[in-house]
Amino acid sequence: MLCAGLDDEFLPALNAISSKVTLEKGENLFIEGDRSTYVYNVIEGFLRLSRLGQDGRRQVLGFLTTGDYLGHTSRSEYTLSAEALSDLKVCRFRREDLQGLLSTYPRFERQFHHMTAGLLDDMLDLVFTIGRKNALERVASFLVYQMDRKSVSDTMPGSIWLPMTRADIADFLGLTLETVSRAFSRMKKNGVISIDHAHTINILDRGRLIDLSEGNG
């Protein structure tokens, strides 16, 4: 499917103004400072949104996959970079073209606005997590969030595929990669999860994982 995430009735119109882009793992879709000309929708693959401080500090703002949109901003330049974590297919719209569509299809506009508000809600959750939770709670929260995104965990129930590295997770949660690794180890020891190949996490005790994420450890 091309350009997922919205009602099918809009897809033909969407496709008319979109072009398909393919990236290899490691390539950037855009970086901080690029003019924010386009909005993108992920067709297939994974990517990471991140921002770099001048001295090299990095904050990861999110991990996206099939159906997710990116590139919304109120500013004329992107304030973050988008890098492919795997081979990646996206479709691309000029923001102006999209604007035209939005005027033509009011219901589409509403859905689009609703998605932006959803991103905002996600960011509020993230702020609470990194602002007020300790390391173990943050990593548990991360797993719970990934668990709830069925597009990620649709292969094996109760197991999560994580395409990103420990360093990526750390920079997402405001931790170091060592601390993330230790949190995983503690959860293994407690029988909450098990890990086969570092990128496949099996949730053994969903209830306890949720408790951990909320500080009822």
Place this chain on the structure above:
Amino acid sequence: MLCAGLDDEFLPALNAISSKVTLEKGENLFIEGDRSTYVYNVIEGFLRLSRLGQDGRRQVLGFLTTGDYLGHTSRSEYTLSAEALSDLKVCRFRREDLQGLLSTYPRFERQFHHMTAGLLDDMLDLVFTIGRKNALERVASFLVYQMDRKSVSDTMPGSIWLPMTRADIADFLGLTLETVSRAFSRMKKNGVISIDHAHTINILDRGRLIDLSEGNG
């Protein structure tokens, strides 16, 4: 003025579907769990957005004042509380009524969407700040942000009026109130700011404050 922050041409239509609400300092406009029926616009005064964890941990998500909107969410219930930091006047719209307006005035819809995207950009900044900056840098970043909102600092140039307590600032930045207080003291000692009455901060060296906020201390 009623319902600020948008082009004047929409104000008559806005006013037709809005009602005015007045709160005293300390009252809640809404709390987490309330049905998200309304969207609000601040006419006058200050308020604080916050979220409470089960065990009492609090995260402040933002401080709003004249012209700011609140109540956008993709969810059917608010995930945060809004409390008046001062006597407060807001105008209130049913989301459904607003929806009708948005369909009628496409340009209004665009502006509204643009504001939501702006909130999102602000939250991304906040995530970077609390995820990757130390205590001094966070407090400096907070001051820089308040400095750049002219609606707050329009009285005296170079001085900022902070209606919130140290605890509010701490819960906004993911710190404790003591750490915030110490950060202010250090900046006083270094001649970057001076403080008269705890809620009025004078910026003595704007350049150095910005440097501090970016980690070039």
Place this chain on the structure above:
DNA sequence: CGCGAGATTGATGCCGCTCAACACAAGTGG
């Protein structure tokens, strides 16, 4: 004046960062 909420400052302890060593898997070239 005395009270109470908020702010400042100090002493101590702990969680997560830093530095470092080692483990493990995938890829490369001989």
Place this chain on the structure above:
DNA sequence: CCACTTGTGTTGAGCGGCATCAATCTCGCG
């Protein structure tokens, strides 16, 4: 097939920044 490399993950030891606990100070207000 093995030796070597490279990227990534795990585990350990020690340290430091911020939290915690606590005392004192300031200011507005009855």
